Amino acid sequence: MAKQSTRKLPGRREDGATTKAQILEAAGEVFAEKGFDRATGKEIAELAGSNSAAVNYYYGGIDGLYGQVLLEAHRRLLTYESLVTVAEGPGDPREKLRSLIGLLARAVTGSARSSWALGVLGREILSPSPAFYLLLDKEILPKKLVVTTIVGEILGLPHDDPAVTRCALNIISPFAMLVVGNKQIFTRVLPGLNPAEPQTQNEIVEHFQRFAMAGLEATASALRSAH
Missing domain, CATH: 1.10.357.10 (Tetracycline Repressor, domain 2)
Structure with missing residues (x-):
């Protein structure tokens, strides 16, 4: 099985709204697999095909990102x-x-x-x-x-x-x-x-x-x- 940091989500585009959505989707996968305590912004950004700065830019850091992932998870249910x-x-x-x-x-x-x-x-x-x-x-x-x-x-x-x-x-x-x-x-x-x-x-x-x-x-x- 490939290391998670080498995976990237498909359909990546260079506009801000899509980058933000890609980060959220990648974060959902990582948080589900590892939990909040063991996930890193770097790992999530790499999976999303972005960079760590984007996590801070769009979500104010990994704490803010996790909160939005929780809300999205409940809405998807x-x-x-x-x-x-x-x-x-x-x-x-x-x-x-x-x-x-x-x-x-x-x-x-x-x-x-x-x-x-x-x-x-x-x-x-x-x-x-x-x-x-x-x-x-x-x-x-x-x-x-x-x-x-x-x-x-x-x-x-x-x-x-x-x-x-x-x-x-x-x-x-x-x-x-x-x-x-x-x-x-x-x-x-x-x-x-x-x-x-x-x-x-x-x-x-x-x-x-x-x-x-x-x-x-x-x-x-x-x-x-x-x-």
Whole structure:
């Protein structure tokens, strides 16, 4: 296998916007493979077909670059706009939540598993960096609010009610586990989660939807009994 410093991303052009994008793409690959602590600006620049000064010029250094890579990784998994489109679209809250779960499940079990985005996010979840708070403010919290608002509508509670928060945790946690889990090890321990075939992926998506909706129905029933 060739040394990483000798690889260069294809399609290099000499305009600033493309150079900036090339650096981001190269950084995603390097951070996914090595983590933030072991990556260097020189290695990333060489992979991008640029020079170390470009990392500082476009991103203010490797710290700023890593923060932008984190944001891009989360957007590649699921964009805020796609969540809002579902939330503001037709259908009742249960249908909307099923759609949101489907979007997330297909992103985590589909082609995104072979991209650097999940590798970067998985490392960040296991060992948060100072840039995590940027990710939290810019991507995680806004998206969480969309999900908890829909869950709250299903339960008839405010989005920040503790019961809604607990339900959101149960809904999101399986996907966080899939992001963190090493694909080879994870599918060996739990072979039924290997979405090698489209039909298998469909079954996984439907299971996550069914499990989440059943849990919400049980929670709603318990809340009615308590009140």
